[in-house]
Amino acid sequence: MKKPSKDAIPVSVLRDTTVVADFEGLNGEGKILYLTPKCVLIGLDGIPHTLFVTSNFYPKNLLEEIGQDLFEVRQLILQPTFSNISSGEAGYGSIPDWITNLKKVELIKFAYINLDELWLLRDLPVKQMVLNNIKFSETDLFIKSVNLFHFLDGITYDDSISKEIISRVMLRKSGVKFSYKTD
Secondary structure: OOOOOHHHOOOOOOOOOOOOOOOOOOOOOOEEEEEEOOEEEEEEOOEEEEEEEOOOOOOHHHHHHHHHHHHHOOEEEEOOOOOOOOHHHHOOEOOOHHHHHOOOOOEEEEEOEEOOOHHHHOOOOOOEEEEEOOEOOOHHHHHHHHHOOOOOOEEEEOOOOOHHHHHHHHHHOOOOEEEEOOO
C-alpha cells in the first residue's frame, strides 16, 4: 500500500475564538448567564455574581437580557481581552465609565489596565482589589485614588507596582492587608 502524500491528508483549522473565564471561588456553583467574546457573566442561583468584561464592552445588550440585576454583581474582572491570545499582546485597556454604576461590587481585578482614572470608582464598596500588570502615568494620583476606597481591606499586587509605591499606600491604608502574587 502506498503512503499518502502530506498534501493529500485533510487538515482541520479552527477559526473561532476561545473565551477564558475563571470560576475560582464559586465552588463549582456558577452558571454562565451571558457570553460574548467581550463579556462573561456568571451567576449564582440565577443572580449575577461575577462579571468578566473587556475595556471596550458596553452593556446595552446585556442590560436588555439581564436587566438592572447586572449592577448587583459582587466581582468584576476587567482586562483588554478574554480570548486565547494573551492580554499583554492585546495592549492595556482603560476603565469604562459605566462601571461606576455597579452597586455591590466587593472585588475588582484589573489585568493589563491603565489605572489613571481609578478615582472614578471611589464610591464603589470595593473590599478587595487585585492588580496584575497594571500601569498608570502619575504615582501620586494612583496612591490618592487607592486611598479613596473606604471599604478596602485587601490589595493583591504583582511586579507592575514597585515596593516603594506599596509602602506609600501602606502608610495611608494601615488597615489594609497587602499580598504579593506572581504569575
